[in-house]
Amino acid sequence: MLEIHDLHARLTDGREILRGIDLSVNAGEVHAIMGPNGSGKSTLAAVLAGRDGYEVNQGTVTYLGRDLLAMPADERAREGLFLAFQYPVEIPGVNNMYFLRTAINAQRRHRGEPELDAGQFLRIVRAKLKLLDIGEDLLQRAVNVGFSGGEKKRNEVFQMAMLEPRLAILDETDSGLDIDALKMVARGVNQQRAPDRAIVMITHYQRLLEYVEPDRVHVLQGGRIVQSGDKSLAMELERRGYGPVEDAA
Amino acid sequence: MTASTETLDRVRSLSQEGYKYGFVTDIEAETAPPGLNEEIVRFISAKKEEPEWLLEWRLAAFRAWREMTQPDWAKLNLAPIDYQAATYYSAPKQNAGPKSLDEVDPELLRTYEKLGIPLREREALAGVAVDAVFDSISVATTFKEELSKLGIIFCSMGEAVREHPDLVRKYLGTVVPQNDNFFAALNSAVFSDGSFAYIPTGVRCPMELSTYFRINAAKTGQFERTLLIADKGSYVSYLEGCTAPQRDENQLHAAVVELIAHEDAQIKYSTVQNWYPGDAEGRGGIYNFVTKRGACRGARSKISWTQVETGSAITWKYPSCVLEGDHSVGEFYSVAITNNRQQADTGTKMIHIGKGTRSTILSKGISAGRGQNTYRGLVRVQPRAQNARNHTQCDSLLIGDRCGAHTVPYIEVRNPSARVEHEATTSKISEDQLFYCQQRGLNAEDAVSLIVNGFCKEVLKELPMEFAVEAQKLLAVSLEGSVG
Ligand SMILES: Nc1ncnc2c1ncn2[C@@H]1O[C@H](COP(=O)(O)OP(=O)(O)OP(=O)(O)O)[C@@H](O)[C@H]1O
Numbered sequence: 001m002l003e004i005h006d007l008h009a010r011l012t013d014g015r016e017i018l019r020g021i022d023l024s025v026n027a028g029e030v031h032a033i034m035g036p037n038g039s040g041k042s043t044l045a046a047v048l049a050g051r052d053g054y055e056v057n058q059g060t061v062t063y064l065g066r067d068l069l070a071m072p073a074d075e076r077a078r079e080g081l082f083l084a085f086q087y088p089v090e091i092p093g094v095n096n097m098y099f100l101r102t103a104i105n106a107q108r109r110h111r112g113e114p115e116l117d118a119g120q121f122l123r124i125v126r127a128k129l130k131l132l133d134i135g136e137d138l139l140q141r142a143v144n145v146g147f148s149g150g151e152k153k154r155n156e157v158f159q160m161a162m163l164e165p166r167l168a169i170l171d172e173t174d175s176g177l178d179i180d181a182l183k184m185v186a187r188g189v190n191q192q193r194a195p196d197r198a199i200v201m202i203t204h205y206q207r208l209l210e211y212v213e214p215d216r217v218h219v220l221q222g223g224r225i226v227q228s229g230d231k232s233l234a235m236e237l238e239r240r241g242y243g244p245v246e247d248a249a
Numbered sequence: 250m251t252a253s254t255e256t257l258d259r260v261r262s263l264s265q266e267g268y269k270y271g272f273v274t275d276i277e278a279e280t281a282p283p284g285l286n287e288e289i290v291r292f293i294s295a296k297k298e299e300p301e302w303l304l305e306w307r308l309a310a311f312r313a314w315r316e317m318t319q320p321d322w323a324k325l326n327l328a329p330i331d332y333q334a335a336t337y338y339s340a341p342k343q344n345a346g347p348k349s350l351d352e353v354d355p356e357l358l359r360t361y362e363k364l365g366i367p368l369r370e371r372e373a374l375a376g377v378a379v380d381a382v383f384d385s386i387s388v389a390t391t392f393k394e395e396l397s398k399l400g401i402i403f404c405s406m407g408e409a410v411r412e413h414p415d416l417v418r419k420y421l422g423t424v425v426p427q428n429d430n431f432f433a434a435l436n437s438a439v440f441s442d443g444s445f446a447y448i449p450t451g452v453r454c455p456m457e458l459s460t461y462f463r464i465n466a467a468k469t470g471q472f473e474r475t476l477l478i479a480d481k482g483s484y485v486s487y488l489e490g491c492t493a494p495q496r497d498e499n500q501l502h503a504a505v506v507e508l509i510a511h512e513d514a515q516i517k518y519s520t521v522q523n524w525y526p527g528d529a530e531g532r533g534g535i536y537n538f539v540t541k542r543g544a545c546r547g548a549r550s551k552i553s554w555t556q557v558e559t560g561s562a563i564t565w566k567y568p569s570c571v572l573e574g575d576h577s578v579g580e581f582y583s584v585a586i587t588n589n590r591q592q593a594d595t596g597t598k599m600i601h602i603g604k605g606t607r608s609t610i611l612s613k614g615i616s617a618g619r620g621q622n623t624y625r626g627l628v629r630v631q632p633r634a635q636n637a638r639n640h641t642q643c644d645s646l647l648i649g650d651r652c653g654a655h656t657v658p659y660i661e662v663r664n665p666s667a668r669v670e671h672e673a674t675t676s677k678i679s680e681d682q683l684f685y686c687q688q689r690g691l692n693a694e695d696a697v698s699l700i701v702n703g704f705c706k707e708v709l710k711e712l713p714m715e716f717a718v719e720a721q722k723l724l725a726v727s728l729e730g731s732v733g
């Protein structure tokens with residue numbers, strides 16, 4: 001599904017943040033990416049999602065057989081790539097439900113499917129809320145405006161559940177959550193798990209991985225993936241920290 | 250113009266009944282020679298068969314205008330206007346305009362489509378000579394019957410002068426005097442036509458009054474004159490304008506609107522202004538110099554202005570409230586967009602005269618392209634206005650870095666018990682917001698329009714429901730080409 005080969009990316013000031021990433025994610029898999037602060041995890045997510053401000057100066061990314069880097073950000077999204085933001089953005093005055101319906105219908109149009117009217121949309125919303133055990137309270141508010149940190153994350157998971165992406169990248173969606181919210185995130189991810197989907201979770205904590213069992217765990221450090229393994233690697237990291245991993249690399 | 254889908258359905262169903270009232274006699278196509286002098290003013294008045302007092306009124310305006318100069322305090326950059334080169338009277342031409350939609354500028358048609366304007370109506374808007382005029386005559390007549398049962402008068406200014414001269418004479422020019430300002434004086438001298446409405450004591454007008462239902466409304470855009478009177482305890486909501494782009498062969502527009510609210514009366518006046526803004530370089534757009542003012546004459550009366558200004562090359566407009574009655578209330582809600590080379594200098598004046606008067610100002614300015622957008626507002630509290638209150642919020646949103654937003658508040662407080670608050674913000678559409686929307690699948694244009702609509706929401710919600718939906722689409726169309 002996703003093939004990243006020798007990916008280098010730098011900022012406009014020339015500083016190289018990604019320094020040769022290799023990563024292969026197959027349909028049906030869940031991967032976890034861990035690593036110290038500032039190691040380039042969010043940068044990797046941003047480059048994959050097509051955010052401006054980064055220059056890919058080397059390497060390739062293939063997504064569903066296509067050259068991902070050649071596609072504009074909105075097209076990547078419509079092709080099923082979803083990013084749960086580490087810091088979700090506030091859009092004052094725009095109703096959360098309206099925003100989501102606009103997004104879903106943009107994606108449906110792209111796939112040649114009929115748009116959802118307000119009634120159909122609401123039925124799906126209700127079903128997903130129930131599945132995730134999320135309250136309706138956030139829906140009538142403006143997108144992320146005045147949401148608590150946890151509410152923002154919850155909203156990201158809800159959007160993911162509604163959009164049903166092919167490839168979901170979750171950037172620290174588990175950070176700053178209480179245990180109930182963490183379980184909700186885990187439910188969201190587990191519910192998305194399907195043979196034709198893949199999920200990449202960026203996380204600092206082994207805790208999430210107790211609820212969502214990853215197929216692979218990677219350590220990103222200094223702009224490279226320095227170690228990969230199964231879920232036992234996450235437990236090892238929790239015990240030892242990142243330092244020794246760097247030595248091993 | 251496309252005020253509500255409900256009323257439009259009515260238009261359609263009525264037009265199918267056929268036309269039963271006969272048509273007004275052909276007005277001979279006649280145009281005054283260019284230039285402005287007493288002769289021309291007399292000619293206009295004679296053409297309209299006006300009474301002597303109105304001719305004198307026009308002449309007084311003309312004489313005042315002759316002594317005035319065009320104001321230059323607004324932050325507008327415009328070439329000198331040759332007032333002697335313009336034509337001030339031209340009878341409606343029956344056969345002018347395209348014969349069918351095939352002859353209409355495809356760009357215009359594309360916009361109509363985007364705004365979701367029904368086919369039938371597109372013809373009327375594009376000026377195709379169809380039965381649209383007939384529709385509006387029959388509808389207007391039907392509605393007028395309904396309204397007249399309640400004692401409501403709603404007609405063209407010309408008709409009001411003929412049928413209700415006492416009312417017109419009593420109120421005309423009492424809010425905006427002939428010599429109020431250069432453009433108001435010009436309008437008073439040569440005004441073509443406009444709307445008149447009178448709501449009697451205690452009556453709540455059961456429908457939104459709209460120029461759409463007034464005969465020949467489409468051709469009176471240049472020097473329109475509107476007079477609205479809400480008698481004691483009455484209520485009226487009035488819609489002016491049209492979301493569809495309006496073209497006019499006359500570049501210079503100078504309208505005057507006067508509102509009068511007596512004791513406990515309420516007037517809600519909503520405008521969508523979408524005159525032709527000119528091309529991307531600003532060539533050919535309308536110059537729109539408007540004087541709008543409402544007098545809250547009676548205690549506890551209320552006047553509320555809501556405007557969505559997206560059109561015109563130049564907008565010069567300050568809908569104002571004179572709060573004479575004790576505890577009267579003035580409101581001003583505004584969205585102004587300038588894209589490409591458009592310039593807008595707009596805002597309001599709130600004049601607090603009576604005790605306990607309150608005013609609210611909420612202005613949202615959006616600048617894109619090379620557009621320049623200025624909020625200019627005056628809040629004045631007179632010595633007698635004990636406990637007057639004003640709250641002003643001015644927000645500017647910039648799209649791109651070649652446009653400009655400016656806020657010019659004037660605050661004059663002559664009563665120490667007054668409380669006047671002014672808040673202003675300027676922001677840019679952030680890369681983060683755009684990317685967030687795009688990451689969910691929206692293209693750049695839809696993302697901008699979503700963010701802008703969110704920014705304007707508090708103003709749009711003041712518009713009558715159906716109008717608000719159209720205004721939302723209009724914002725998107727007005728900002729086309731501003732990103733990407
Ligand atoms: N747009 C940007 N402008 C300036 N610096 C940037 C930008 N994006 C990333 N960086 C820098 O690149 C480095 C990697 O940042 P990144 O956000 O990818 O780290 P991270 O691994 O996600 O860290 P954390 O665990 O703290 O979220 C940091 O030094 C960061 O300051």
Ligand SMILES: [Mg+2]
Nearest residue numbers: 041042043086
């Ligand atoms: Mg990060």
